[in-house]
Amino acid sequence: MALRTDWPVVDTAISFTSTVGSATPYTYWVSVLPRTVAGGQTRRGRQYELDAVQAGEMQLTLDNTDGALSPVNTASPFYPNVTPYRPIRQRMQWPPTQQLLTADQATAGDASALPTGAIPSSLQALSAYGTPTLAAGPVGNAYQLAVPGSSTVNQSIVALAGWSVTPGKVHAVQAMARNITASTSAQVLAELAWVDVNGAIISREQGTPVTLPGSAGSSLVQVTATGTAPATACGALVSVTLVSQTAAFTVQVDKWQVEQAAAPSTWTQPGTWRSLLSGYVERWPLQWGEAGLYTSVQITCVDQFALWSPQKLRDPFYLDVLATGPDWFYPLDDPANVTTVADLTGKRLAAPITVSRYGPGGLTTGNSVQATTAAGLFKGTTASVASFNNTTPSGSFQAATYVQLDAAGIHGPPIGGAGWTRIFAFRAPVGVPAHDSAMWMAGQPTFDEAGSNAQVFGTLSASTAGIFGFTPGAFAVEFINNSTAVVNWASPNSVCDGNWHLAVITVSGNGLTVKITLDGVTSTVSPASSATPTGLVTDTLGVVIFPGQDQIYNGYVGDLAHVGQWSSVLTSTQIGNLYTSWRSCWAGDSTGTRYARILAWAGFPGTSAIDTGATASMGPASDVSGQDVLTSLAAVVTTENGNHYVRADGAAVFESRITRYNRLTPSFILGESTATGELPYEDLAFDFDPTRLSNDVEVTQSASTQTFRATDAASATTYGSKSLSRTINTSSALECVDAANYLLARYKAPDLRVQKLRLHPSARPAMWPSVLQLEIGSRVRVMRRPPGQPAIQFNGFIESMAWTLSPGDAYLDLEISPADLALYWLNAALHTTLSTGASAGASSVTVTALPDSATNPFKASVPAGLQLTLEPGTVRAETLTVSTVSATSPGYTTCTVTFTSTLGFTHASGSVVCEALPAGFTDATTWDANALLGSTTTLAY
Template sequence: MATNPNWPLVQYNWGPAWNVNRAGVPSDSLADITSRSRSRTSIRRGRQYELDQIRSGTADVVFANTDGALDPANSSGPWYGRIAPYQPLRVRAQWPPTPNLLLPVQATGGDAGGFAVGSSPVQPGVSVFSNTDSSGGQITSSATAWQGSRVFQFAVPSGSASNTIVAGTRQASAERNATYTMQIQVRNITPSTSVQVAAVMIWNSGAAPTPTSVSGTQIAGSPATLAGSASAPWTQLTVTGTLGPNATWVAVGIILAASTTAATNIQIDGWQLERGTVATAWTAPGTWYSLYGGYVERYPSSWTMSGTYGTVQTTSVDAISLLSQRVLRDPLTEEIYSRSPRFLYPLGDPQGSQSVADSVGAYPPAPLIVSKFGAGSLTFGNQITSATVGGAYTGGTGTVATVANPSPGAFAYIPATLISLDQAGIKGPADPTSWTRMIAFRYTGPVPSDQATIWCCTDSTRSGHYPQGSQATVSLNSSGKPVLYLSGPSGVAVVYTFGGATNCADSNWHLLLFSYSQATNQVMASQDGTLAAYYGSVPSSSTPTGLRFDSVGGWVDPVYGNETLWGFQGDISYVAEWPTAFGTTDITAVYTAWKNSFTGDSSDARYKRILGWAGFGGQTTVQAGLTSSMGPAAVAGQDAMTALQGVVDTENGEHFVAADGTLVFRARSARYNALVPMYVLGERADLGEIPYEECRLDYDPTRLGNLVKITQASTSQVFTASDATSQASYFPRSLSRTINSSSAQECQDAANYLLSRYKQPAVRVASIKLHPSANPGIWAACLSLELGTRVRVMRRPPAPAAAIQIECFVESIEWTLGDNGDAYLSLQCSPADLTPYGLFASFHTTLSGSPTAGVTSVTINAGADSTNPAAAQIGQGQQLVLGLGTANQETVTVKSVSATTSGWTTAVVTLTAATTKSHSAGDTVCEPLPSGVTDPTTWDNSAKFDSCAFSY
């Protein structure tokens, strides 16, 4: 295939083999529809200004559709039944262009790409799988590699079947009805063995495969027998094949041409996939750069030229659009649903209800039942209350059910009203060998004289009106502590006290989680998130099989006409079951969600948590945030993107979908620490600058803010920072933001920082236009630019005017690609902070005298600060270095510092131990320095107060 050396190889890869894929852009099993692209492609990602919310990245691409292939209603189309909204679209470019369609790391056996020796090729970014090597193979060093110094190596066990894939990839995309040729270098390095292998190409018209089920139309090359030797020569395998008319994806690699009789290790190198009927000379492929990763949302078609020319003007969106559609529930509900519950009765039903609804929708409403001794009281629509501050929970919203049956906790037959789960079809755990149940309650009765039953689950076996067979019942005992009664059909119940059990007769809320696993012979019973709640060596005879009755709110025995005793009094909510036994992570997550909505999360943990609730399954890059303690996750009713933006606002960081579809979260430190531009955009190519065609600057008041108000989300408290000078110059300009930090100091710091950042106007780069198709030397830089990249823009007016230099960050990227061979890249940039960030410098001064070895105190001269007391600058237990850089350098520890007053010139420092060396007057005294730093004055210029902005 001929290549244009001045234009990258651009591909439009679409995924008829995929669905929305949990908002993840797949890296493999895509169809190449590049030849259909027409007219102009426009790709836009980013935001206008740094204070704006990120917007969904879009791609507008026109595809030829005269044959109706992209028409979902065309029953004879090649992809009929496989065209749907939100199928992935990947736009990428290889630079420099080559015939080799593989990734550089694949083609070179691991030499390119920066992947570690010993790592597996199956990892993302390499995307080479093996169905013979259970470990996935490895990238290994080789002095006799076919090229470079690395190869891929895969184990092939003895007895492996013919046609098993030794190594393969589905990462390259290919076009239906097109012919491709693959070549690969292989060898067997296991002495005294032989193995038959062949190159293979597999295409399919169905859904995306898994590594262990790659099947379809197989095209194999001529087999070769590889004789094993530690110095075995390389053998080239080739295969040429034409994809079918309905192909949705292609896989290439090597297979076993016969079953194996010995275990071998096969190495591969020099891999190439190209379009054409013959294998040309192997070429290391250029780097593949992503331009866009998203999903085709719409397929609007049109017909012109008297109905003879059809096109589809596709509109694509990225993961931001999908996340904006996902409305979140409260944190507890999200945690419950993320573990696939069998049922969930929140008990937030309206007043007057005679049944409770399953929010999962798997079971009908569970009705209220009445005791044979008469009705008690069970009401709905009651507010969450507690006896003490902090005794309630905040992770769930809505109302609760209140039980007020008489004689709670007593061994007495009583009138009662309860909830009957068995009449809704729930008769114990669905699988009695593996389950977890949950219930939240607030007991308001006296300490039980016998027991107060919260949840009652039994079979029909009785002896003298008492359970004699299987049961799984939770009660409060005579100490007010929760216990689990568990037994199998044989009938002797074992009593398990809940881990963390306290006297729950305190009118406060508590959460019980309890589970059973026959496979591990364990019972778990946890109160209020306690992890030490496991009981081992539980016999399988305790498995509660044959359960028939399942009721909440007290003890009831339907065998005897709904006899009720051991009554409960108080509030109940969140009755749930899962089909698996919980581990410690599950316990912590569900309890923390229930109790405080994950108050105390760091910003990065909260960001990842929201993504989990939203069901996001794509690639992420989440940087550790500097906000270490957020307030409660009050996300109920918000869409996922709004909730994520709230985290970003709190962090004062940024997030966006990268060009390859990866969702990126960056802490505020990312911009604080980006001190050097990655690229310089300017007119001087001779100075390494990237030339541009247009540059529009704007000195605007759009983001002025001299009256900053920060609202703390959890308390609604407002923190203010203002600047009178700026207000006098530009009139008062308000800037408001709500952040969810639990630290009042951080909220105030946020206000102070935003004031320092926006109290003065700044020059912005409204747009800057680059033209790589007219200047091929800048393709690599243009293709590698990403949102958030720090750049420097140089603008040189005619002499004698001085050059204008603007430090900024890329906020918006727009590509325009035309089928006439033109390509433009337009950027919008926001300015970097106008002042440097403050750093607390190393304390340093000099010795006032010449202390000898063996002294326990030294006298120092005043350093840069003689206003604050010496003892405020040097603390007890702090280490100091005496004689920095001299032959007698030593480190000592401070015991105390003498009292000084403002304007002090010397101070006496008492040491915890005597010095071991002598020192001279004027020797440097300073704090220990970081590794590699020898000058204690390194940070002095950036450590001056009132001349820099201290980041929060």
């Protein structure tokens, strides 16, 4: 592969073996760069900071003369996987090298100074013999794996995936390996394994075996292999493969290189791969030109936002239930006047609403949720419920209307196996029920007090003299086996209060552990014999029925909803989460937690980078119901007043409002003064208009619908009345006030915005390493020095990035929103220095006094449990937890800090010691200037 020193290596590849739901990172990629015609265009982001973020998009024209990219071509090596939403990536490597691997793959993490231990998934290291780790090797890290004795040969000891293969091209691999187990010997070789569209290995290319003699200080031995990728290759693995062994041994592998070459070249550390877009091929439109002789495909590619736009979300409680994999779940939220109730999972038939042979009782659907008190409601769903009114008992022959689950193929809980769980929500009228009132019952065909019978009841007790003999109005659970009540449990208090309650019953596989969780409180029953009834036939809601004796009685009066079952025992955490979801709908989430929760509801399998969020307590998540995923995520971002986007590498990013407050200095300066390090630009257009001006701001609290207003009369007089309205889902009314005032202060006057700025790295290759680091949200400074006029200095954040590539040319167009010019007050990071040097292995250090030493003791700022970082941003950086600090008095000059663990490095006197810094920061003094609180200090929220 010929390299240009002034042009990055470009990788455009499709993963035909992966889908939207595949785990990331994707394993196999095939390059389509040789098919690329006339470059392409990529755009991500939004216009300015108040606009909605758009889905990223890439347009590429690919040569399809051979028909391989035709969706209906059965002879294509990619058939039948030429379908919408196959993963695609476009990335560039700088500095350019022959390496197809990432720098961390090739160096076992040394390029990023990864710690020893578990291997990050981004390295895509695999093994047929176990899980490799990162360990200290002869030079930096190495991949390490213990190979068991008598292992099957010709399998991968360590393999690397994720690089792009080019069909028909010769590829070469090299690696260095050694055996560190004394008195053993092994033979290994390098291997290239080609896979087809199904991920199955087509063929292997193996190099010459080499012997690895075992010793703790053994030397690295090179292994190599070369081979041509078949025309049908859709991906590949490179590996160090086992040939033979004398015993169990531990191998280390390092210095990998994969390249397009007839033979391995001198090892080179790869340049950094920077993505332009990672997403999915959405469309494969076929085109014929030149009188039908030339075929091309002009593919449209999108990022993850495009997939979230059409994906609708259900009520949060339903989403959480479905995520746990129930066998069936009848919400009982069906509309009025139906004759069946539907299973939300789609696994079961609709269950009929059945009338007793002795006449109808009362059962209506489509009823609104009601409760005696606000706390007695549930918020996890806004759907309707079913109301039962089987009020007239007549011995064992009652008129009633009920839900017949057994007609849908449900005959009680499963027997044995992994146990079972059943859930249901209920609301009983205030007062003692007139008779025992069965919400759920499963039983055998007949009831014989003297013989063998089995039943499971979930009921309300009428009196101490009733069948169950419990506290009047209590929620009772009884399991009967062979006429013996092996479980006989009741709640200590009445639940007939007009409020909603959630009951969860779990039974272990052997039937000897029964747990009843009522409103989040769990009681455990340990029966002497199995509590799992056998031979159950009936399963009903709202009545007790024994069809073999024509007995129907204990009709239920009250509301029911959310009846479901699992063929497993849900964990206490799962049950607790379901109760929280049902009762409060996750009110109290931080914005970061809510954003992550929505990603989980969406089934997003990719990577994410999610800030905690400055909004610490949101309202219920009920606002997602019926909304698409992207709208729901955007609502969280609006509440936070933060930002979100899909990073160029495909990761979903949520940034709190604090993130941009913390970006105080520009990453790069764009201007014509190249001698001072500025990046030159070509086209520049500023926008200055009142489109985003607002002097009448209304912020509405989502849960209460209360509106908070902030206005500026002077701005309205100058520019006319300009309104801005937004709804935020915070539980704090004060935060709504703060948000309104902040937005008013931010937008009551117009501001410059960069409408277009073009960077042209192909014309100035020295710019490549800087330009490829730019990302949405990067803070930059734009300098414009017009002749005879004052210089314009514009500080802003990149909101939109649009790449255009063509043969021999590449440029990047940016749109930039203004950085807030106010210097907001922020807490500074606690920082000091070592008074004396500290050696590796020590558990304590002596530090110099803090700035407030004249008035406050050291422990007031550094309590036990605080994490301190020594030498942040260096190769010796390490973070430890404070155990104790020595006593100090006002005016102290030093203090001894003892940690819960020992130092891993030696640190010199004067080394920085600070509290743990936010991700991406290494300078503890970053916030010092903002930490001075005075009469003119501006406060954000």
